[in-house]
Amino acid sequence: MSESHFYHIPKSGKLVPCAKVEDAMALTEQEGSFFWLHYLEPTSEELRPLISLLDLHPLAIEDALDDNQLPKIDDFPSNSFIIFNAFSYADEKVDILEVDFFLGKHFVISIDRIGPDGKPLMDGIQETVMREMAEDRQGPAFVLHTMLDVIVDRKVNAIEAMEDRLAAAEDAVMDRPTDFEPKSLQQIRHILVKLRRSLFHEREVFVKISRKDCPFIPDKAIYQFRDIYDHLARFFELAESLRDIATSLMEIDLSVRSNEMARASNRTNRSVRRLTLITIVFLPLSLLASIGGMSEWTMMTGAENWRITYPLFLLGLVLIGTLSYFLLKWIIRHDDHSDNDGTDI
Structure with a gap:
């Protein structure tokens, strides 16, 4: 107007x-x-x-x-x-x-x-x-x-x-x-x-x-x-x-927002690392268990010795699993220490 x-x-x-x-x-x-x-x-x-x-x-x-x-x-x-x-x-x-x-x-x-x-x-x-x-x-x-x-x-x-x-x-x-x-x-x-x-x-x-x-x-x-x-x-x-x-x-x-994404990515990485650790520990144990569960183990040790060989076999599985676990934990700690120091293996 x-x-x-x-x-x-x-x-x-x-x-x-x-x-x-x-x-x-x-x-x-x-x-x-x-x-x-x-x-x-x-x-x-x-x-x-x-x-x-x-x-x-x-x-x-x-x-x-x-x-x-x-x-x-x-x-x-x-x-x-x-x-x-x-x-x-x-x-x-x-x-x-x-x-x-x-x-x-x-x-x-x-x-x-x-x-x-x-x-x-x-x-x-x-x-x-x-x-x-x-x-x-x-x-x-x-x-x-x-x-x-x-x-x-x-x-x-x-x-x-x-x-x-x-x-x-x-x-x-x-x-x-x-x-x-x-x-x-x-x-x-x-x-x-x-x-x-x-x-x-x-x-x-x-x-x-x-x-x-x-x-x-x-x-x-x-x-x-x-x-x-x-x-x-x-x-x-x-x-x-x-x-x-x-x-x-x-x-x-x-x-x-970048820090939030980084923290989410770190949580995902830790989860994947745990799953990878479990897989690596149980992978050789699964192989040995599959061998022990078939007749090859009985053929190698004799059927009459199963009372001794199978407990020894189970003990071997425990020892191998324990050694694999602690070996992997040592490798992970060594990698984390190397990342913090900025050095390579």
């Missing part, structure tokens, strides 16, 4: 509503006054007339209508065009939405968007501008600063929400590694990358403003914009730190 509000701002600092852009422009002939045009989800029919009325560049209007641009500042002979981003957090989802500004010698234009919650991103901005207006804060640049300051202050909600989600993910990785879903961590990292990219370009915008590259921002207002730059620099560093933490947690989760 498209809305537009036009205000003439005299030296008193009060917002005087105007019906049309031309009315606000006509009132700026008074000394020290300027006007503010505030649009909400504007259409091309609303913005393109400003090209001739205020000498706005057509490419800037085209960028303002495209809500998928990176933050930047473009300086033109009669105005400066600024693209900025607002962060919105709702339902565990972060949205990065574009807001646009035009700044001239006697005017400021703001282009707002509707957020995911159905409210304007700069909801209540008129009241904030009136509250911040003072004799030493007169001029389009100070109105622009107020709007940008509100947007930057609201960014902290999304950043703190991501910080809380990352802390919860860290607890899950450490305390409940088997129940943790690594996909959520990947989503957090993806969001942090987008936040970092936006903050990086926004910081560059304020670097140019702080260098006094924008001719429509007076020197006495530069200090206000430098304060916003400090906030953005801190948010950028925080987003960078959170991204590094997310990457570290992904590596920890991978390491924990």
